Amino acid sequence: MPDLLGVTNPVSGLDNANINQNLLNVPNDPRLQNAPDLERVSRPDNRTEQQDSGDAATSQRLLRYDSNFFTFLQRLSDTPDLVESMNQLLRSWQGTVVASGMGEGMALDMASLLQMLKMEDGQQLHTFFKDQMDTGSRFTGPLFNILREAYGNTNSEVLRGSILQFLKRYSDYSSTPHIQGNLLRTLTRLTRSIPASFGNQVLPMAAELEGRLNNGDRPGALKLLQNTILPFLANYTSRTNDMGISRTLISMLALDVARYENSSEEGLLQSFHQLKAHTAIRERVGDLKDDALLKLLMNSAPAKTPEKTQFADQLVKTAQRALRGGSGAEAQSSFRNIVSAFLINQSVYMDLNHIIIPLEWNDRLMFSELWVDPDEEENLKKGKGRKDNTIRFLFKMDIQDLGFFDMIMACQGESVDLQLFCPQAVAPFSSIVQTELTRILSENGLSPNSIQVQLMEKPLTISSVFPKIFQGGSGIDVKA
Numbered sequence: 503m504p505d506l507l508g509v510t511n512p513v514s515g516l517d518n519a520n521i522n523q524n525l526l527n528v529p530n531d532p533r534l535q536n537a538p539d540l541e542r543v544s545r546p547d548n549r550t551e552q553q554d555s556g557d558a559a560t561s562q563r564l565l566r567y568d569s570n571f572f573t574f575l576q577r578l579s580d581t582p583d584l585v586e587s588m589n590q591l592l593r594s595w596q597g598t599v600v601a602s603g604m605g606e607g608m609a610l611d612m613a614s615l616l617q618m619l620k621m622e623d624g625q626q627l628h629t630f631f632k633d634q635m636d637t638g639s640r641f642t643g644p645l646f647n648i649l650r651e652a653y654g655n656t657n658s659e660v661l662r663g664s665i666l667q668f669l670k671r672y673s674d675y676s677s678t679p680h681i682q683g684n685l686l687r688t689l690t691r692l693t694r695s696i697p698a699s700f701g702n703q704v705l706p707m708a709a710e711l712e713g714r715l716n717n718g719d720r721p722g723a724l725k726l727l728q729n730t731i732l733p734f735l736a737n738y739t740s741r742t743n744d745m746g747i748s749r750t751l752i753s754m755l756a757l758d759v760a761r762y763e764n765s766s767e768e769g770l771l772q773s774f775h776q777l778k779a780h781t782a783i784r785e786r787v788g789d790l791k792d793d794a795l796l797k798l799l800m801n802s803a804p805a806k807t808p809e810k811t812q813f814a815d816q817l818v819k820t821a822q823r824a825l826r827g828g829s830g831a832e833a834q835s836s837f838r839n840i841v842s843a844f845l846i847n848q849s850v851y852m853d854l855n856h857i858i859i860p861l862e863w864n865d866r867l868m869f870s871e872l873w874v875d876p877d878e879e880e881n882l883k884k885g886k887g888r889k890d891n892t893i894r895f896l897f898k899m900d901i902q903d904l905g906f907f908d909m910i911m912a913c914q915g916e917s918v919d920l921q922l923f924c925p926q927a928v929a930p931f932s933s934i935v936q937t938e939l940t941r942i943l944s945e946n947g948l949s950p951n952s953i954q955v956q957l958m959e960k961p962l963t964i965s966s967v968f969p970k971i972f973q974g975g976s977g978i979d980v981k982a
Contacts, residue, residue, distance in 0.1 A: 570851075571851055574846075574849055574851045575971075575972060577846055578846050578849075578852075578964070579965070581839075581842060581843050581846045581847075583839075584839070584840060584843040584844075584847075584858070584871060585869055585871050585898050585900050585906070586900075587836045587839035587840050587843070588836075588840060588858070588860060588869045589867070589869050589900045590832075590836055591833060591836040591837070591840070592616070592619070592860060592867055592869065593867060593902070611816070611819060611820040611823055612820060614816055614820075615813075615816050615817060615820050616862070618812065618813050618816060619860050619861050619862045619867075620861075620862045621861050621862065621863050627861065627863070630813070630859070630861065631859055633810040633811075633813070634813070634857045634858070634859055635857060636810055641669065641672075643798070643799075644798075645787070645795075645798055645799070648783070648786045648787065649665050649668070649669070649783075652665065652780075652782050652783055652786070653665050655782075656782060658780075660780075661780045661782060661783075664773075664776055664777045664779075664780060665777065667773055667776075668770075668773045668774055668776075668777050670764070671764060671765075671769055671770045671773040672770060672799065674761045674762075674764045674765035675765045675766070675767065675769075675770045675799075676799075677761070677765065678762070678765045681758050681761050681762050681765060682715045682762070684754075684758045685711065685715075685727070685755065685758050685759070685762065686708065686711065686712055686715070688751055688754050688755045688758065689704060689707070689708040689711065689731070689755065690708060691751055692704060692735070692748060692751050692752070692755070693705055693708065695746070695747045695748045695751060696738065696744065696748050697742075700738050703734070704731070704734070704735075707726065707730060707731050707734070710726060711723055711726055711727065711731070714726060720766065723762075724759075724762065724763055727759050727762070728759065728763075731755075732755070732756065732759065735752050735755070736752075739752065767796070771792050771795070771796075774792075774795055778790070820837075821837045821840065821841060824837045825837055825838065825841075851971075852971070853875075853971075854873050854874060854875050854964075854968060854971070855872075855873070855874040855875075855876065856871075856872070856873055856874075857871075857872045857874075858870070858871055858872070859871075859872060866901065866902045866903065867902040868899060868900065868901045868902065869899070869900050870897060870898065870899045870900075871897070871898040871899075872895065872896070872897055872898075873895070873896040873964065873967070873968070874893065874894070874895050874896075875893065875894045875895075875968055875970075876891065876893055877891055891914070892912055892913070892914045893912070893913045893914075894910070894911070894912050894967070894968070895909075895910070895911040895912075895913070896908070896909070896910055896962065896964070896967045896968070897909040897910075897911070898961070898962075904925065904927060904928060905924075905925030905926070905927055905928070906925055906958070906961065907922065907923065907924055907925065907928075907958070908922075908923040908958060908961060908962045909921065909922045909923070910962070910967060913948075916947065916948050916949045917948075917949050917951050918943055918948045918949065918950055918951060919951050919952045919953075920939060920943075920950070920952070920953050920954070921954045921956075922935065922936075922939065922953075922954070922955045922956070923956060923957070923958035923959075923962070924955060924956070924957065924958060925957075925958060926957065929956075929957040932955040932956065932957075933955075935955045936953050936954070936955045939953050939955070940953050
């Protein structure tokens with residue numbers, strides 16, 4: 503994900519070694535920033551609008567000061583291919599029980615993960631796919647459907663702001679256990695990143711915080727964080743001018759403290775009461791009581807049940823063990839690529855649903871990656887509520903012994919347009935594949951409009967299928 507806490511790079515020419523250096527006045531000298539220009543108003547400081555100002559180390563990254571969104575776009579384009587990494591990992595493990603360099607317990611985790619991918623029939627595949635869909639979004643259920651429709655139909659910025667505020671509260675409220683874990687983990691890392699004389703003073707604070715969190719003492723934990731821990735760390739920074747890793751960790755801690763403060767049940771209910779003050783919401787939810795709301799929110803996340811998160815939990819467990827040295831270098835490299843892709847793809851800037859479906863069918867391994875844009879034409883926001891939204895899908899499939907496939911599908915109601923790009927081995931049978939796809943869609947109650955099957959020249963990119971992201975037409979642009 504984009505680095506929200508440290509987007510800017512150090513400005514070249516301002517380090518201690520160059521303080522007393524006399525710079526010659528050479529025309530077009532790249533070391534001179536914001537030279538006086540009578541045609542424009544210059545900034546009062548020595549910083550240009552580009553992050554690559556004279557710094558060879560960062561000139562290749564083309565980062566920008568004005569927004570984290572540009573940083574995200576570049577990292578998205580530089581992310582390793584998730585399909586290739588996942589297939590390389592699973593195929594290298596297929597049929598393997600013990601491998602050289604594999605630590606204790608890694609073989610068991612590996613076997614458990616592969617066992618989950620074996621599909622015996624269509625019903626098992628349907629359940630597995632549905633579970634992955636359910637875990638792909640936190641905002642599911644009738645209440646969030648009402649909020650989604652209200653957000654799309656209204657022109658009131660006040661109502662939209664109230665909806666977003668409630669969603670933010672709910673996001674922090676439902677993430678409370680994760681936020682608490684982040685607080686403790688960050689404090690533990692801080693004790694190892696600062697001198698022992700200060701770190702030893704943080705240790706008892708961290709132990710006290712853990713006790714308060716375990717006992718459910720939210721007010722006491724917040725008071726300890728805000729009145730003791732953060733002031734101590736601020737004093738440490740002011741005394742030592744430590745701008746290393748501790749600065750980043752303290753910033754992360756402050757962010758999690760703000761989220762923890764925002765995650766209270768009282769704050770969530772207060773935000774909902776403000777939301778009900780709008781007629782458009784009150785007419786739909788009626789006189790919904792606080793206890794009924796909390797119960798509804800708890801029931802709105804069926805994907806969080808252990809039965810539906812088995813695959814995701816096992817994948818995380820296996821990746822954690824591998825990255826900590828439980829497997830060989832190739833597996834560690836693949837897991838790093840997978841984790842990096844997950845973090846980028848689940849960024850707050852990405853308004854697409856992203857699901858992975860690895861499976862083994864008839865002794866043939868397949869990995870599928872699915873991207874979904876539920877608002878391709880945004881008919882609700884454009885006042886076309888009577889017209890079905892166009893939903894666009896991008897499937898990326900790598901099938902063992904066949905090759906790599908790309909498929910674009912656009913659905914509007916029951917009408918479907920489909921393009922399939924196939925490998926060389928399948929291209930001679932394109933007419934047969936086209937006929938079968940038409941039959942499958944028709945048998946499932948859909949109306950095939952345009953079905954095309956053609957040879958793949960090169961894999962499709964996210965930017966070509968969903969250009970709104972890279973054009974800034976959707977997503978959230980957070981200023982640095």
